[in-house]
Amino acid sequence: MSMMKDDEYLPLRDVVFNTLRQEILTGKLKPGERLMEIHLANKLGVSRTPIREAIRKLELEGLVIMIPRRGAEVAQITLKSLQDVMEVRRALDVLAIELACERMEQEDLDSLYQACENFKAAVKTKDTRMLAEADVAFHDKIVLSTGNTRLIQLVSNLSEQMYRYRFEYLKDASSHEMLQQEHLEMYQSILKKDKITAADVVRKHINNQEEAIIKQLQLEKDDRRKNV
Amino acid sequence: MSMMKDDEYLPLRDVVFNTLRQEILTGKLKPGERLMEIHLANKLGVSRTPIREAIRKLELEGLVIMIPRRGAEVAQITLKSLQDVMEVRRALDVLAIELACERMEQEDLDSLYQACENFKAAVKTKDTRMLAEADVAFHDKIVLSTGNTRLIQLVSNLSEQMYRYRFEYLKDASSHEMLQQEHLEMYQSILKKDKITAADVVRKHINNQEEAIIKQLQLEKDDRRKNV
DNA sequence: TTGTATTTTTTTTAATACAATTATATAGTA
């Protein structure tokens, strides 16, 4: 009698997909690094088939670049690609918060306030990982409240991709206070159903992040120049 | 048949991907229809491997729903899914035209005007296929002029998905004049670099389309009720 | 007839085998 918790079955291709995705987002797999099938298959203890299927999905997500008959490699992080992502994210986050102003129920609002508080607590701990999670949780609540499946999917995708850049940036403690303040402003404007202010805050929020990340990228570049 | 230039080599998986995608978008493959590997492999004269890889990509695009160990089927068209897509598209098309106002060069503007004229010509022919192509061409020019790779990818994806709904709707000749008029207004506002008007026209454009498509969906529903 | 086991078939999943292509190393030549 197998005590079946078999509900949690995930095809190997999806396990591989999630694994590779995570490694790319956190930087374990570096930009430009080649994804060789046999190599990955051995490393993960599976055959090439699920590896290939996972790579197809990563390709469509833009995390991986395919060159026919040469294979896949981790997409580069460039200033341009960052700006492209941010431009789109800004538009979608503005849409999300505008819809949230229309559609959030009292229950959602309470839960959003709680997320604000959680972020505040995370700032105090200075644990980057917790901070990142609290930040994601806050933004997720807004996007989820729109009820728009497509939007939810796209934003979660884009914002996860940003972690390729953002994770480093969150280590800079000087910005934490500001993030916290902006979260509160977002909450308040949604509470007042004030779309215009809400949109402004979001834009400011994204702009700040973009700026901070660009600074980070610049630093890395300088480092490379010095150290190599 | 190897009459294709070696430069234009496309892996079978991509050929299959494009083929299936097109069949879903045009409705040859109907919502809910199962995509069975051996069947498709025989039909397209390839092995199952490229079929599977193509299905993974369609899955990520949202055109196909995967049920583990049961297989893939064509995603359903519902009023909700249409509204979700349109909500996102509206935001991204507004972004695109705003960026176009900033970034279009004289050359691009001329080419956009040409696209307007082409659409006008297509309206006269009353050939739905030509009309659809001319419409896509016009919108593509705007999006491409932004130079934002990510945006280009997302919009092309979303707008193609709309063809699942829109193709039928374009058969309704009564809307053609209006579409043509709206294209011209877009061109003119980009020419004047008038973001606000441009954004308004785009919103109106999308709203009109959404409305028309909803009407179509409603009709189909009524038809089914009567005929079955 | 209805409901439940049991077997068979179909289908997906995963691994493996083979072919085609590209990258790399080596040897020969000017």
Added chain:
DNA sequence: TACTATATAATTGTATTAAAAAAAATACAA
């Protein structure tokens, strides 16, 4: 040395095979 040609190895692309699971068909009992 620099360059080309050729052989060799590594890697991707495609097909096939084998295993696992689900669906369908069948048989049997109430």
